[in-house]
Amino acid sequence: MSKLTPVLSAHWDEADSFTIAGYKRNGGYSAVAKALAMAPDELIQLVKDSGLRGRGGAGFPTGSKWGFIPQGDNKEHYFVVNADESEPGTCKDTPLMMANPHVLIEGVIIGSYAIRANYAFIYIRGEVTHVVRRVQQAIEDAYAAGLLGKNILGKGFDLELVLHVGAGAYICGEETALLDSLEGFRGQPRLRPPFPAIAGLYAKPTVVNNVESVASVPAIVNNGVAWFNAMGTEKSKGFTLYSLSGHVNNPGQFEAPLGITLRELLEISGGVRSGHKLKFWTPGGSSTPIFTDAHLDVPLDYEGVSAAGSMLGTKALQIFDETTCVVRAVLRWTEFYKHESCGKCTPCREGTWWLVQVLKDLEAGKGTEADLDKLLDLCDNIMGRSFCALADGAASPIISSLKYFRQEYLDHLSAGRCPFDPIASTLFATAGAK
Amino acid sequence: MAFKPEQISIMDSIIARYPRKRSAIMPLLHYVQSIDGYVTNEGIELIGEKLELATAEVTAVSTFYTQYKSKPVGEYHVGICTNTLCAVMGGDMIFDAVKEHLGIENDGVTNDGKVSVEHIECNAACDYAPVVMVNWEFYDNQTVQSVKDLVDGARNGNPPAPTRGPKTLRTWKQNSAVLAGISDGLANEGLQAGEPTLLGLKKVKGGA
Numbered sequence: 001m002s003k004l005t006p007v008l009s010a011h012w013d014e015a016d017s018f019t020i021a022g023y024k025r026n027g028g029y030s031a032v033a034k035a036l037a038m039a040p041d042e043l044i045q046l047v048k049d050s051g052l053r054g055r056g057g058a059g060f061p062t063g064s065k066w067g068f069i070p071q072g073d074n075k076e077h078y079f080v081v082n083a084d085e086s087e088p089g090t091c092k093d094t095p096l097m098m099a100n101p102h103v104l105i106e107g108v109i110i111g112s113y114a115i116r117a118n119y120a121f122i123y124i125r126g127e128v129t130h131v132v133r134r135v136q137q138a139i140e141d142a143y144a145a146g147l148l149g150k151n152i153l154g155k156g157f158d159l160e161l162v163l164h165v166g167a168g169a170y171i172c173g174e175e176t177a178l179l180d181s182l183e184g185f186r187g188q189p190r191l192r193p194p195f196p197a198i199a200g201l202y203a204k205p206t207v208v209n210n211v212e213s214v215a216s217v218p219a220i221v222n223n224g225v226a227w228f229n230a231m232g233t234e235k236s237k238g239f240t241l242y243s244l245s246g247h248v249n250n251p252g253q254f255e256a257p258l259g260i261t262l263r264e265l266l267e268i269s270g271g272v273r274s275g276h277k278l279k280f281w282t283p284g285g286s287s288t289p290i291f292t293d294a295h296l297d298v299p300l301d302y303e304g305v306s307a308a309g310s311m312l313g314t315k316a317l318q319i320f321d322e323t324t325c326v327v328r329a330v331l332r333w334t335e336f337y338k339h340e341s342c343g344k345c346t347p348c349r350e351g352t353w354w355l356v357q358v359l360k361d362l363e364a365g366k367g368t369e370a371d372l373d374k375l376l377d378l379c380d381n382i383m384g385r386s387f388c389a390l391a392d393g394a395a396s397p398i399i400s401s402l403k404y405f406r407q408e409y410l411d412h413l414s415a416g417r418c419p420f421d422p423i424a425s426t427l428f429a430t431a432g433a434k
Numbered sequence: 435m436a437f438k439p440e441q442i443s444i445m446d447s448i449i450a451r452y453p454r455k456r457s458a459i460m461p462l463l464h465y466v467q468s469i470d471g472y473v474t475n476e477g478i479e480l481i482g483e484k485l486e487l488a489t490a491e492v493t494a495v496s497t498f499y500t501q502y503k504s505k506p507v508g509e510y511h512v513g514i515c516t517n518t519l520c521a522v523m524g525g526d527m528i529f530d531a532v533k534e535h536l537g538i539e540n541d542g543v544t545n546d547g548k549v550s551v552e553h554i555e556c557n558a559a560c561d562y563a564p565v566v567m568v569n570w571e572f573y574d575n576q577t578v579q580s581v582k583d584l585v586d587g588a589r590n591g592n593p594p595a596p597t598r599g600p601k602t603l604r605t606w607k608q609n610s611a612v613l614a615g616i617s618d619g620l621a622n623e624g625l626q627a628g629e630p631t632l633l634g635l636k637k638v639k640g641g642a
Contacts, residue, residue: 004638013635017626076453085558088517094558095631098598119453126464126501127513127557129570129609130599130624136612137621162451165613167460167499170555184456184485186498202454245560246519252561252633268637286518318519318560332518336555342498426524427564428577 003264005231005239007219008212009255012099018134020141023102029147031218035110036155043114043221050220050228051237055092056082056173056210057284057313059236059302062217068197069115069205077117078206080182081108081214083124083135084166084173087285088336089316092241093211095253097124097131100215101138105161107214109147110221112159115207119160123178126166136163170340174388175208177342188344189388212241232258236301236312246281246319247273247425259304262317263296276321280404284313286333287393289400290326310400323429325420326405327412330397331359337394345386351378352394359398362409365416372402372409437480441469445484448614455485459495461614463502468610472503501570501613508543508550509605510588513567514581517556524564524577529553531578536585548589561630562597569609571596574628599624 016022023029035043048063069077081104085093097104104122112120122139124132139161142148150158164182171177172187179201181187200206216238220228228238236258242265245251249270256265262281272278278293283300289310291298298308305312320329338352358375361367379395386392402409411419423429437445448465449458459481466477473496475489482489496502514529515521532551536544543550559565562574566581573584574597587593593603600620604612612618 004634006635006638009632009635012627013632013639015626019622086556088556089519089560090556091558091560091562095627099627099631125558126499126613127554127567127570128572129604129612130572130596130621132612133600133618133621136615136617140617163615164457165461165464165615166501167463167613168501169499181460182457183454184459184495186495243561245563246523250630250633251563252630254634254637256634269633316560320522324522329518329522332516332521336517339555422522422526425522426527428524428527 003260003268004254004256006255007239008096008100008103008215008241009253017099018101018138020102020138020145023100027222028102029106031221032106032109032147033153035113035221036153036157040114040116043110046225047114047217047220049225051235052213052216052220052228053236053302054210055212055216055240055314057087057287057311059312062209062213065197065207065209066111066115068195069207070198071116073205076119076202076204077115078201078204079108079112079115079117079120080178080201080206080208081120081122081211082173082175082178082208083122083211084178085211086125086170086173087287087314087316088333089243089245089282089285089318090314091243091245091316092253092314094128094131096211096215096241097135101135102142103215103218104135104211105138105142105147107217108161109152109159110217111207111209111214113157117207118158121162121164121182121201123164123166123172123182126168132163132165139163169342170336171342171388171390174390177388178208179206186342188342191387233299233301233303235303240315242300242315242317244269244317244319247276247321247324248319249274258301259299261297261299265317272319273321276323278319279322279324280320280326280401282313282316282318283310285316286318286336287389287396288313289396290404292404321425323420323424325363325418325422326401326408327359327363328418328420328422330401331356331363333397334359334394337390341390345391347382347385348391348394351382351391354378355394355398362412363418365412365418367413369410369413372406376402436476437469442480444616445480449484451615456487459485459492460499463496464610465614465616467503468607468614468616471506471607506543506547507606508548510549510568510585510593510603511606512549512551512581512585512588513554513557513570514551515555515557515563515565515567516553519556519560520564528564528566528576528578528581532581532585535582544589546589549585562628568593568596568603569606570613571599571603571609573597596624598628
């Protein structure tokens with residue numbers, strides 16, 4: 001079990017882990033005192049040297065993002081946390097904020113100080129009331145403890161932190177759509193450049209970081225670059241949360257060094273659902289091309305997953321066994337992308353609609369083999385032709401499932417219906433009603 | 435309904451959180467839902483007045499986001515995840531069974547106004563699949579029977595407590611106020627983490 005490295009999750013088993021008292025008992029807020037005694041540029045360099053990369057999907061180096069903020073420009077700077085966790089399969093930031101919102105707040109204070117921001121926001125998804133309560137309470141308690149507001153810890157640094165609650169739009173997890181939403185508009189992505197570091201919130205220099213990225217900063221400040229670099233692989237440093245879900249005996253959160261494999265995680269957790277075998281899985285949410293049982297030993301770091309033809313994404317490992325119809329799975333994801341397309345770019349708005357039409361026919365065993373090529377042709381006209389990556393995400397499951405499971409699509413056509421029994425894939429089929 | 439002076443002063447305090455007042459539109463819409471239950475024309479007009487926006491601009495924002503409702507929902511709004519993973523693991527069966535049990539369709543409300551049902555997208559709790567949300571509180575690891583019991587309890591005014599949430603389930607309007615950033619003092623209630631959240635940690639500590 002030595003493969004696992006609980007850092008963020010180290011104290012989640014303590015009943016008051018989400019309170020300021022619980023956090024401080026375990027050394028919480030010691031990093032902020034250390035950070036405020038450093039020069040902001042030193043902190044940016046520290047995070048750059050650590051090799052910390054964005055944990056929200058793209059894997060962009062966090063320190064570089066901070067370093068892009070122009071200094072001495074006499075403009076307000078903003079620090080924004082992307083807590084709009086909505087990528088299908090992704091379920092790491094939500095339990096993190098429920099179990100320990102203070103580590104996020106500590107990361108926000110350090111990050112804001114580093115980029116010289118005096119105003120910060122946490123943009124949280126709106127469909128998680130109790131997590132909203134926890135983060136709101138944590139912010140209020142941090143203010144009361146002198147960790148937010150004027151002259152933090154007597155060091156002359158001021159920071160206002162506002163929790164902003166979304167309202168059910170997946171697209172707002174895209175950083176420029178998030179900023180439009182936070183400004184009070186419909187959440188639609190912006191054309192880049194300019195990037196948020198130059199023209200972000202209210203057209204001012206802005207950093208947008210994922211919850212897990214920000215929450216990883218206090219541990220780096222406390223323990224140093226060498227400690228962080230001792231975990232992970234050459235270009236993917238540190239620890240991260242892997243979320244295992246679906247047809248496994250024990251779904252859950254596993255914090256491990258980057259580069260662990262699915263085979264190892266399955267061994268630790270207790271394996272695929274008993275009596276069944278792995279069919280396909282996503283390495284990092286539904287927008288990352290699917291893998292099969294041929295990919296059990298792919299190192300789950302940014303380079304390893306990319307070299308195998310997918311993306312590390314959010315490390316949301318959704319496991320499906322042989323009872324699952326891949327066409328049904330892909331259709332459902334595609335319906336999601338159609339629903340969540342913001343409508344700004346024509347290829348995505350119209351294209352996802354057509355993808356659903358074609359896939360619906362195929363799942364029902366109607367249509368022809370030529371429809372498979374039509375799907376790929378549509379994907380080709382959607383990918384890379386829109387402002388943001390939602391459209392690329394929509395194409396990923398289709399292209400990858402056709403690559404690995406083309407015959408299964410054809411089996412639908414020859415049977416004239418879906419050859420799978422949907423009951424067999426449910427939990428109730430084996431476990432009975434709990 | 436007409437808004438009371440104390441409600442209008444709460445709206446002013448929401449606007450004061452932001453460097454630019456237009457940013458307050460989303461919490462204000464959540465707040466209107468906490469009073470009226472949905473986004474009413476009166477609410478849109480008042481937000482427009484407060485933020486110096488045309489009602490069309492406020493409506494354009496309101497209609498973009500699925501959590502803002504243009505008509506009343508139930509006192510207990512039940513969201514059933516039918517995104518791929520939950521659907522495959524039982525969400526589709528739960529969704530169909532609950533609609534039939536209540537005699538309503540997607541987005542429908544029971545005649546007594548107690549329960550409404552909506553299929554929802556991934557709610558960031560996949561390790562607790564199949565997942566159901568009521569007023570955006572977690573009901574983890576659900577079955578067809580458990581959700582039937584849940585909606586029956588809600589209709590009788592006695593819903594079970596969320597799996598990870600406060601001790602008692604609050605109403606749609608009450609929770610909408612929380613989403614507007616108005617504390618209800620219940621943050622300390624409920625578990626800090628469910629079993630799946632702790633699984634990796636327990637493996638390290640040798641307890642599981």
